[in-house]
Amino acid sequence: MAQQLRPSKPADKQPKIDWSRRQEAENFAETVKLFRQGKIDHDSFRRYRLQHGAYGTRMTDDYAMVRIKVPAGQIYPPQLEKIAQLSEMYSIGSAHFSTRENIQLHWVILEDVSEIMQSLADVGMTSREACGNTVRNVMCSPLSGVCKDEIFDATPYALAIARFMLRNPICQGLPRKFKFNFTCCEKHGMIRIVDVGLLPQIQEIDGEKRKGFKIFLGGGLGNRSFVGHQLEDFTPVEDLLYTSMAVIRIFDRMGDRKNLSRNRMRYLVNEMGWEKFQNLVLKERAIVKATQSVIVKLNIDDAINEIQRPISVTDESTSIPDGYARWQKTNVEKQSQSGFNSVFIGLEAGDITANQLRSVAEIIRDYSAEGFARNGFSQNIVIRYVHDDDLVSLYSKLLETGLAKSGSLTMASAVGCSGTTSCNLALTNSHRLAKEVQRKFLELNFDEDDDLKDSTIKISGCPNSCGQHQIATIGFYGGGGRHEANMFPNYTMSLGGKFDEDAMLGHHTARVPVKRIIPVILKIIELFKENKQPDDTLAKWIDRVVKGNESSKITGVEDIKKEIAPLIAPPKIEDEPDFYMDYGSDTNYHTVTGKGECAA
Amino acid sequence: MIDSDIPVINSKILREKIQENSIRIVDVRRDQEYQQGHITNAVNLPLAKLLADDSPESIQKIAQDLGISDDTPAVIYDDTFGALSSRVVWALQYIGHKDVKLLDVTFSQWKELGYEISTEVPEIETATHSVKINSEIMATAEYLEKVKENKNVVIIDNRERLNYLEQHIPGAINIPYRTLSTDGKILRTKEGMKNLLKNRGISEDAEIITYCGSVGTLSGLAYYALKSIGVPNVKLYVHSFKEWKSLEKPIDKQENANYWDLSAE
Incomplete structure (x- = not known):
C-alpha cells in the first residue's frame, strides 16, 4: 500500500452534548453525610443514591458501583482517559462496559462518589438516572450510521430522546425503570426486549419520503420476560416525542407501584392485554399533542459528523502480525x-x-x-x-495493549453480568464463568467456525436478567443446587433465544452445575455437528430443536436432556470437591452465598 | 531554604535555584536511569540502597556520602509518582534532617516541562550529619496495635482497592495512592486533598497512621500528601502490611464477594 500525504492529526473531537450538572456532585456529598449521621433514612437515601447512578454493592453499605451513562454509546477519547484515571483513584483499576452502553466503576467508597461526579462533569458525563426508577441510558446500535442494512441513522433521535428525558420531571418518580433502544436494523439492535424499541423506517406519504420508526412497546427481560409489540405500521419522526411521552405518562399513571417484582411496563401491558394498551397509547398521544401549552419539540442535531481520516501511522513496511x-x-x-x-x-x-x-x-x-x-x-x-x-x-x-482478542462478533464473546463479584442479588459468579467460557472457546478456535458465528452465550448470576440470558442461543442463569448435604452453584440453561425480527425467549432445558457448563456446551456443539444440515448454523439447528422441527437423531429438547444427563449428575463431594465450589472461590458454595437468597 | 513547613518544592522554584549549587538534589531512580540523564546537578541514590539497610546509622552514612550535612537543603525526586522519593525524604527526616523536600513533579514531568537535564555527574564532597531520631513520625506494629482503637487515631491503607478488600489491618480505611496525585503533579491540590478528607470524615486533628504493602513508599507519599495540607500528627508505619502479616497480627477482609474477577489485569 502506498504512503499518501494526509492531513496531520486533527484536534480531539469534543462531545457535542454536556450531560453533566456539577451541582449534583456537591449535593451528593452532602446527602451522604446526612445519611451517615442518621438524618436521612435508609430507604430515602437509597432512592436518592440510585437516582444519581450509584448502585449498592454486595454485602456492604460502604461501597457503591457508579454507573456512567453513555447516551447512544458515543464515547470520546478524553472521556475514556478520565474514566481510566477515576478507576485507578476510586475503583479497582479496571472499568466495566455493560450490556446497556454504560461504563461502570465498581467498589467505590460511597464517600468518594461525589468526587467521581465532579470529575465526570469535567468531560461532560453523568451518572444521573443510570439506576433507579428512571429512564435509563438511551441506547443506539453501535453500527447506526454505518450499517449496510439501515434506512437512516437513528443516532440524532436517540441523543434527542436522552436529552429530553434526563432530569425531566415527568420521569423522576416512575413505578420502575424504563428503557429505550434505538437500532440501525433488526439484527443489531435488541428493540423487542425493551420498554420502547425503535427501528428507522421511511414511508412515502403523498409522494413525499418521510422519516419515521417502527415502535415496539412492552418488551423486557427479567424474572418474567416478554417480547415487545409493534404499536402501529409507521410512526413519523414528528410523533416520536409525543408517542414516548404518552407511553411514559400511561406507565406513570397506571404502572404497579406496590409489587416491586412485577412493576416493569411489560407486566402492565400483559395484564391489560396488548390491544387495550395500544389504544390507550394512541389516545394518550392525541391528548399529549392537543394539550401542549407550549410546543414541546425534540432537539435533533443531525449535522453530519465530520469524517477526516487521521494521519496514517501505516507504512509499507508494516508486516502482518500473526493472528x-x-x-x-x-x-x-x-x-x-x-x-x-x-x-x-x-x-x-x-x-x-x-x-x-x-x-x-x-x-x-x-x-x-x-x-x-x-x-x-x-x-x-x-x-x-x-x-x-x-x-x-x-x-x-x-x-x-492486550486487546486483540479474536471472536468479538462470534459466539466466543460470552456475556456475563457482574454476579457475585459485586452484585447484592447475585447467587453465582456469572462474571468469571463468562470469562472461562470465552477462554475455552478461543483455545478451541471456535471463533473461526462459521457454523457458530451467529450464536450467542449469555450468562446471568440470578434469575434477573442483566446478562440477558433469555435472548441467547445458549443462556444460563445462576442458582443453588443441592446434593445430599452439600450445595453447589447450579445454572438453569435455556436454548434458542433470539432478539431479531423473530425474537423469542430461550426454552428452559436443564439445570447445569457450574463446573459442567463448559462440557455441556461442548456436548451440544458436538450433537449439532453430528446432526446438522450442510448449510446449518448452531442457532438455526437449535431453533428447530426447541420448536420440535428437527428430524435428525435429536428431535427435540427432551433428546438434548437425555444426552447431557450423564454429564450433570453430581459426584460425591469426596470424589470431586471442586464441583461444590464456584469459580473464583476455594470454599464450598453455600458458605459464600448471601442469607436466604439460595431459596429464591 | 524555603518555607520549611511545606514538604514540597515547586519545580519552577527548584529550576531557578539549581545554579546556586547550595541545594543537594537527589535522584532516587536506578543507577542506569540516572546515567542516561537527570536533573542538572542531581546526585544518585537508588532507593534499593536505602532499603537494603534503613537503620539510622546507615541513613546517616548515605546522607554524608551524598554530601548532605545537617544544614544542607535537599530535594528528592523519582519517576514513580513520588512514592520512592517520599520514602527517602521521610528517612532523612527520621534521622533529624530539617530541610528536605519532595520535588512536586516526577522526572518525566520535569522533562515534559522542558526543564534542564544533564548526564554530567557532579562531584560530591562528603559531609558530616548528626543523628537525632525523630520518633514522632514513625509507627511500629506494636505502637499501631496499641493505639488503633483510640477514637482519635485514623489508619490509612494506601494500597490499591483490590488488595485492601482482600486483606487489611482492622479498622483501616483505604485511600489508594493514585488518589493522591493530580494531572502533572505528584500531589493533589491542597483544596482537593482537604476535600477528600472532608468527604471521608477524617479530621485533620486526628493522629493519622499510613501504611502500604511492604516498605512504606506508597504510604510515604500519603504521609506527605497529609503533611502538604498541614496535618500536624502523621506517622508512617514504615514496615507496613508485610511485617504486620508476618507478625500474625489480626487481619480483616471483605467477605462473600469475588471482586478479583472484575479486574481485567
Whole structure:
C-alpha cells in the first residue's frame, strides 16, 4: 500500500452534548453525610443514591458501583482517559462496559462518589438516572450510521430522546425503570426486549419520503420476560416525542407501584392485554399533542459528523502480525461507506484496565475518522471509520495493549453480568464463568467456525436478567443446587433465544452445575455437528430443536436432556470437591452465598 | 531554604535555584536511569540502597556520602509518582534532617516541562550529619496495635482497592495512592486533598497512621500528601502490611464477594 500525504492529526473531537450538572456532585456529598449521621433514612437515601447512578454493592453499605451513562454509546477519547484515571483513584483499576452502553466503576467508597461526579462533569458525563426508577441510558446500535442494512441513522433521535428525558420531571418518580433502544436494523439492535424499541423506517406519504420508526412497546427481560409489540405500521419522526411521552405518562399513571417484582411496563401491558394498551397509547398521544401549552419539540442535531481520516501511522513496511486474519474475520464489519470498517474490541465480560482505556483513547485518535467510539451491546467497544489500509496497523496496536482478542462478533464473546463479584442479588459468579467460557472457546478456535458465528452465550448470576440470558442461543442463569448435604452453584440453561425480527425467549432445558457448563456446551456443539444440515448454523439447528422441527437423531429438547444427563449428575463431594465450589472461590458454595437468597 | 513547613518544592522554584549549587538534589531512580540523564546537578541514590539497610546509622552514612550535612537543603525526586522519593525524604527526616523536600513533579514531568537535564555527574564532597531520631513520625506494629482503637487515631491503607478488600489491618480505611496525585503533579491540590478528607470524615486533628504493602513508599507519599495540607500528627508505619502479616497480627477482609474477577489485569 502506498504512503499518501494526509492531513496531520486533527484536534480531539469534543462531545457535542454536556450531560453533566456539577451541582449534583456537591449535593451528593452532602446527602451522604446526612445519611451517615442518621438524618436521612435508609430507604430515602437509597432512592436518592440510585437516582444519581450509584448502585449498592454486595454485602456492604460502604461501597457503591457508579454507573456512567453513555447516551447512544458515543464515547470520546478524553472521556475514556478520565474514566481510566477515576478507576485507578476510586475503583479497582479496571472499568466495566455493560450490556446497556454504560461504563461502570465498581467498589467505590460511597464517600468518594461525589468526587467521581465532579470529575465526570469535567468531560461532560453523568451518572444521573443510570439506576433507579428512571429512564435509563438511551441506547443506539453501535453500527447506526454505518450499517449496510439501515434506512437512516437513528443516532440524532436517540441523543434527542436522552436529552429530553434526563432530569425531566415527568420521569423522576416512575413505578420502575424504563428503557429505550434505538437500532440501525433488526439484527443489531435488541428493540423487542425493551420498554420502547425503535427501528428507522421511511414511508412515502403523498409522494413525499418521510422519516419515521417502527415502535415496539412492552418488551423486557427479567424474572418474567416478554417480547415487545409493534404499536402501529409507521410512526413519523414528528410523533416520536409525543408517542414516548404518552407511553411514559400511561406507565406513570397506571404502572404497579406496590409489587416491586412485577412493576416493569411489560407486566402492565400483559395484564391489560396488548390491544387495550395500544389504544390507550394512541389516545394518550392525541391528548399529549392537543394539550401542549407550549410546543414541546425534540432537539435533533443531525449535522453530519465530520469524517477526516487521521494521519496514517501505516507504512509499507508494516508486516502482518500473526493472528491478524483470524482477528479480522471475527472482529471487523465492513461499513456502508466504502473503504471504511467498524472494529469491535472484545473485552472479557466487559472488563478493561485503566491503561487499556488510555490505549483505546489513543487508538481512536490515530485511526477513527470520526474521532470517537461507540459502546457496543455486548460489553464491547466499537471503533468505526477505520480505513482498510489501517487495519493491520490498528491490530498491531491492539496486540501491544492486550486487546486483540479474536471472536468479538462470534459466539466466543460470552456475556456475563457482574454476579457475585459485586452484585447484592447475585447467587453465582456469572462474571468469571463468562470469562472461562470465552477462554475455552478461543483455545478451541471456535471463533473461526462459521457454523457458530451467529450464536450467542449469555450468562446471568440470578434469575434477573442483566446478562440477558433469555435472548441467547445458549443462556444460563445462576442458582443453588443441592446434593445430599452439600450445595453447589447450579445454572438453569435455556436454548434458542433470539432478539431479531423473530425474537423469542430461550426454552428452559436443564439445570447445569457450574463446573459442567463448559462440557455441556461442548456436548451440544458436538450433537449439532453430528446432526446438522450442510448449510446449518448452531442457532438455526437449535431453533428447530426447541420448536420440535428437527428430524435428525435429536428431535427435540427432551433428546438434548437425555444426552447431557450423564454429564450433570453430581459426584460425591469426596470424589470431586471442586464441583461444590464456584469459580473464583476455594470454599464450598453455600458458605459464600448471601442469607436466604439460595431459596429464591 | 524555603518555607520549611511545606514538604514540597515547586519545580519552577527548584529550576531557578539549581545554579546556586547550595541545594543537594537527589535522584532516587536506578543507577542506569540516572546515567542516561537527570536533573542538572542531581546526585544518585537508588532507593534499593536505602532499603537494603534503613537503620539510622546507615541513613546517616548515605546522607554524608551524598554530601548532605545537617544544614544542607535537599530535594528528592523519582519517576514513580513520588512514592520512592517520599520514602527517602521521610528517612532523612527520621534521622533529624530539617530541610528536605519532595520535588512536586516526577522526572518525566520535569522533562515534559522542558526543564534542564544533564548526564554530567557532579562531584560530591562528603559531609558530616548528626543523628537525632525523630520518633514522632514513625509507627511500629506494636505502637499501631496499641493505639488503633483510640477514637482519635485514623489508619490509612494506601494500597490499591483490590488488595485492601482482600486483606487489611482492622479498622483501616483505604485511600489508594493514585488518589493522591493530580494531572502533572505528584500531589493533589491542597483544596482537593482537604476535600477528600472532608468527604471521608477524617479530621485533620486526628493522629493519622499510613501504611502500604511492604516498605512504606506508597504510604510515604500519603504521609506527605497529609503533611502538604498541614496535618500536624502523621506517622508512617514504615514496615507496613508485610511485617504486620508476618507478625500474625489480626487481619480483616471483605467477605462473600469475588471482586478479583472484575479486574481485567
